[in-house]
Amino acid sequence: MATPTLEKAGTAAQDASPYITVTFRIRRFNPEVSAEATWQDFEVEIDPKERVLDGLHKIKWDLDGTLTFRRSCAHGICGSDAMRINGRNRLACKTLIKDINPAKPITVEPIKGLTVLKDLVVDMEPFFQAYRDVMPFLITKGNEPTRERLQSAEDRERFDDTTKCILCAACTSSCPVFWNDGQYFGPAAIVNAHRFIFDSRDEAGEQRLEILNDKDGVWRCRTTFNCTDACPRGIEVTKAIQEVKRALITRRF
Amino acid sequence: MKIHKYDTVIVGAGGAGMRAAIEATKRSRTAVLTKLYPTRSHTGAAQGGMAAALANVEEDNWEWHTFDTIKGGDYLVDQDAAEILAKEAIDAVLDLEKMGLPFNRTPDGTIDQRRFGGHSRNHGEAPVRRSCYAADRTGHMILQTLYQNCVKEGVEFFNEFYVLDQLITEVDGVKKSAGVVAYELATGEIHVFQAKAVIYASGGTGKFFKVTSNAHTLTGDGQAACYRRGLPLEDMEFFQFHPTGIWRMGILLTEGARGEGGILRNKDGERFMEKYAPVMKDLASRDVVSRSIYTEIREGRGCGPEGDHVYLDLTHLPPEQLDAKLPDITEFARTYLGIEPYTDPIPIQPTAHYAMGGIPTNVEGEVLADNDTVVPGLYAAGEVACVSVHGANRLGTNSLLDINVFGRRAGIAAAEYSVKADYVELPENPAQLVADQVERLRNSTGTERVAELRKELQETMDANVMVFRTEQTIKTAVEKIAELRERYQNVSVQDKGKRFNTDLLEAIELGNLLDLAEVMAVSALARKESRGGHYREDYPNRDDVNFMRHTMAYREVDADGKDSIRLDYKPVVQTRYQPMERKY
Numbered sequence: 001m002a003t004p005t006l007e008k009a010g011t012a013a014q015d016a017s018p019y020i021t022v023t024f025r026i027r028r029f030n031p032e033v034s035a036e037a038t039w040q041d042f043e044v045e046i047d048p049k050e051r052v053l054d055g056l057h058k059i060k061w062d063l064d065g066t067l068t069f070r071r072s073c074a075h076g077i078c079g080s081d082a083m084r085i086n087g088r089n090r091l092a093c094k095t096l097i098k099d100i101n102p103a104k105p106i107t108v109e110p111i112k113g114l115t116v117l118k119d120l121v122v123d124m125e126p127f128f129q130a131y132r133d134v135m136p137f138l139i140t141k142g143n144e145p146t147r148e149r150l151q152s153a154e155d156r157e158r159f160d161d162t163t164k165c166i167l168c169a170a171c172t173s174s175c176p177v178f179w180n181d182g183q184y185f186g187p188a189a190i191v192n193a194h195r196f197i198f199d200s201r202d203e204a205g206e207q208r209l210e211i212l213n214d215k216d217g218v219w220r221c222r223t224t225f226n227c228t229d230a231c232p233r234g235i236e237v238t239k240a241i242q243e244v245k246r247a248l249i250t251r252r253f
Numbered sequence: 254m255k256i257h258k259y260d261t262v263i264v265g266a267g268g269a270g271m272r273a274a275i276e277a278t279k280r281s282r283t284a285v286l287t288k289l290y291p292t293r294s295h296t297g298a299a300q301g302g303m304a305a306a307l308a309n310v311e312e313d314n315w316e317w318h319t320f321d322t323i324k325g326g327d328y329l330v331d332q333d334a335a336e337i338l339a340k341e342a343i344d345a346v347l348d349l350e351k352m353g354l355p356f357n358r359t360p361d362g363t364i365d366q367r368r369f370g371g372h373s374r375n376h377g378e379a380p381v382r383r384s385c386y387a388a389d390r391t392g393h394m395i396l397q398t399l400y401q402n403c404v405k406e407g408v409e410f411f412n413e414f415y416v417l418d419q420l421i422t423e424v425d426g427v428k429k430s431a432g433v434v435a436y437e438l439a440t441g442e443i444h445v446f447q448a449k450a451v452i453y454a455s456g457g458t459g460k461f462f463k464v465t466s467n468a469h470t471l472t473g474d475g476q477a478a479c480y481r482r483g484l485p486l487e488d489m490e491f492f493q494f495h496p497t498g499i500w501r502m503g504i505l506l507t508e509g510a511r512g513e514g515g516i517l518r519n520k521d522g523e524r525f526m527e528k529y530a531p532v533m534k535d536l537a538s539r540d541v542v543s544r545s546i547y548t549e550i551r552e553g554r555g556c557g558p559e560g561d562h563v564y565l566d567l568t569h570l571p572p573e574q575l576d577a578k579l580p581d582i583t584e585f586a587r588t589y590l591g592i593e594p595y596t597d598p599i600p601i602q603p604t605a606h607y608a609m610g611g612i613p614t615n616v617e618g619e620v621l622a623d624n625d626t627v628v629p630g631l632y633a634a635g636e637v638a639c640v641s642v643h644g645a646n647r648l649g650t651n652s653l654l655d656i657n658v659f660g661r662r663a664g665i666a667a668a669e670y671s672v673k674a675d676y677v678e679l680p681e682n683p684a685q686l687v688a689d690q691v692e693r694l695r696n697s698t699g700t701e702r703v704a705e706l707r708k709e710l711q712e713t714m715d716a717n718v719m720v721f722r723t724e725q726t727i728k729t730a731v732e733k734i735a736e737l738r739e740r741y742q743n744v745s746v747q748d749k750g751k752r753f754n755t756d757l758l759e760a761i762e763l764g765n766l767l768d769l770a771e772v773m774a775v776s777a778l779a780r781k782e783s784r785g786g787h788y789r790e791d792y793p794n795r796d797d798v799n800f801m802r803h804t805m806a807y808r809e810v811d812a813d814g815k816d817s818i819r820l821d822y823k824p825v826v827q828t829r830y831q832p833m834e835r836k837y
Contacts, residue, residue: 030750030752031752032750032751032752033750049591060704060755060756061702061703061704062704064747065703065746065747065748065756066747066748066750066756068748068753068754068755068756069755070293071469072289072293072295072468072469072470073293073295073297073298073468073469074468074469074504075298075502075504075585075589076585076588077297077298077390077393077581078289078292078293078294078295078297078298078468079292079293080289080290080293094588096588096589117439117752117753118752118753119753121753124290128290132404135405136401136404137352137353137401137402137404137405138351138352138353138401144351147347147363148346148347148350148351148356148363148364149350149351150361150362150363151358151362152358152362153357153358153359153360153362156355156356156357156358159355160355160388163355163387163394163397164390164393165397166292166297166393167290167292196353199353199355201353202353234584
């Protein structure tokens with residue numbers, strides 16, 4: 001049986017301490033204290049196999065309890081801890097220290113385009129409002145069947161990618177169009193519209209397309225692919241947006 | 254302080270809370286208070302599926318499911334409740350499909366099903382395909398689908414509101430629920446919610462363990478709020494250790510991996526579960542598999558330089574099957590361990606996963622003040638509650654089922670009650686306890702640190718009340734917890750502000766964990782037998798004569814204000830199944 005790589009790492013770790021010293025450079029903001037945001041550096045002893053979230057916890061728990069950020073599941077499922085790490089949107093719990101060059105200070109900032117409330121915490125309400133505006137729920141007509149609705153495996157596969165969304169806002173807050181104009185629905189809302197437009201059971205695709213045909217809808221997308229790069233779930237966000245655009249032109253979906 | 258009035262208030266917005274909200278909102282003026290945003294709840298971390306005897310892919314029926322649930326719970330299950338769970342499972346899955354849940358499909362277009370631990374054909378003959386699933390993100394899809402339907406129904410949410418106290422008023426000698434007190438994270442403001450009915454759906458309490466699949470936020474807030482107001486907690490000694498957590502991290506790797514054909518192996522590459530469970534093998538119930546893993550480790554057959562884990566081997570499964578059925582957990586292995594599951598086995602160890610015990614309820618979700626008295630206006634559903642459908646050990650896929658069946662039941666029952674009932678008068682100074690607690694912590698100059706106390710708590714729980722327990726280890730934990738509770742009085746926080754003060758909330762959460770850890774350890778000490786998830790090496794057998802009964806733990810406060818735990822017991826409801834020796 002093959003030996004997992006971690007075991008090798010574990011053997012090496014017995015000889016030397018796995019811990020290294022890393023500088024976290026964090027954007028701090030607390031309007032109760034000051035109207036200005038500032039950068040603050042913290043030095044942390046950390047195993048490079050640990051997550052950025054572990055580093056933030058070490059700071060909060062051992063150095064400065066006022067450091068404020070959202071987190072919950074700590075393994076990339078709940079979507080609480082999207083933040084800008086070294087200039088890129090990521091989940092702090094899915095980013096390992098070793099993968100982001102710990103030799104240099106690791107910069108951590110709140111995601112952009114949403115109002116910062118304190119440190120890394122932003123106002124999520126505009127983001128969720130855009131999501132709610134695309135009618136993100138199954139709409140059907142006629143009588144319900146007694147058993148389940150039938151759907152072929154192929155039809156189910158058609159929208160599989162966009163069902164993975166965890167509403168973390170990493171995509172929307174990486175979009176230059178969204179930064180400049182908060183009225184734009186943003187990638188996440190379009191992804192969630194896509195999830196229903198291409199679901200063979202749904203009968204309100206036309207309505208959703210009309211919503212996204214709006215001046216703040218899909219046509220604002222400039223296909224910069226920032227959203228696709230940012231998605232921690234690996235969703236092909238830009239492709240989904242393009243498919244919605246195409247559906248608007250062809251009215252076939 | 255602000256006062257709000259609603260017919261129905263729901264505490265928590267995971268699966269149970271939102272399933273209840275969909276029902277309650279249609280029938281009554283409802284508010285949902287949640288310490289997170291709804292889609293952040295830990296229901297979203299559930300992976301493998303939701304059990305229901307749909308019989309879409311092979312013969313099955315709900316009676317077999319009932320039996321498996323009772324046997325899985327080592328006969329501590331209330332059998333009337335298990336029957337409801339299994340019977341209503343079928344509609345619960347179909348309801349979710351109609352709400353839009355994208356289940357995986359069979360070639361015929363019906364909902365696909367797969368094998369899961371402890372679920373069997375004809376009372377244990379062989380594994381059965383009963384788990385309805387959406388890849389390995391079934392919980393994510395349930396959480397999203399329920400949130401989508403809450404948006405559709407216009408459910409009113411109060412996001413990032415922490416419920417810290419349960420208000421109870423005695424009317425003509427009857428304790429009634431009057432509402433709850435919540436702390437608003439964004440502003441630090443305290444809110445009183447007067448409600449005719451309150452439903453707790455605030456989830457589990459796994460964060461008192463170190464190696465756990467639970468989110469940081471699972472700190473037993475609902476259990477603690479009720480317990481502090483004199484309501485009992487049932488069967489708290491029963492905690493499930495899921496066999497396959499990522500080594501040292503505890504991140505869950507679904508049992509569905511074994512349902513798809515994954516195999517557990519020791520350092521010799523041996524499929525050791527064949528020794529312990531000849532029929533169900535790797536798909537025996539979770540308590541059995543977790544004990545088997547630790548037995549292998551203790552007897553020197555663990556893997557790695559420290560021999561402290563075993564392997565989950567998926568390498569014989571086709572990569573296409575892993576991509577289609579287990580995409581998330583294989584990605585976890587790549588992200589967190591740097592391992593390619595196509596070619597390398599994954600190091601795993603049991604991880605603290607699920608509280609079988611909780612706030613006692615009847616099958617309508619009504620909370621009990623003792624063995625049979627209902628607290629009018631108070632309900633609970635999901636992991637926070639103990640119905641008890643899980644008994645001494647929950648079967649995999651029965652929790653996603655539980656939240657849907659009993660979330661729905663509690664939502665309907667609470668709303669039907671609240672539209673008819675009158676408001677119960679609030680106690681005098683309803684926010685007093687919370688205001689005092691918040692001010693004391695914010696102003697404390699004590700020298701103890703939250704993170705240090707929590708770490709010591711988690712270490713003692715892992716060391717002493719995990720998969721194997723003895724009188725001595727449990728006593729060690731009880732003593733340590735008492736010391737930590739004492740030191741907690743001297744805890745202080747650095748953040749003194751009002752805005753998003755998560756430092757303060759972590760301190761409050763630690764207080765909840767300490768209270769519940771004590772209940773757990775004291776309940777475990779008194780149960781001198783082994784049953785399901787509670788294994789006593791000094792009492793290795795099940796003792797139906799003395800312990801076929803539920804533990805009921807009450808907080809008692811003496812004249813000096815000092816608290817202690819009083820244990821009582823409640824009979825198990827048995828209908829058609831006589832206890833038998835449990836073999837897999």
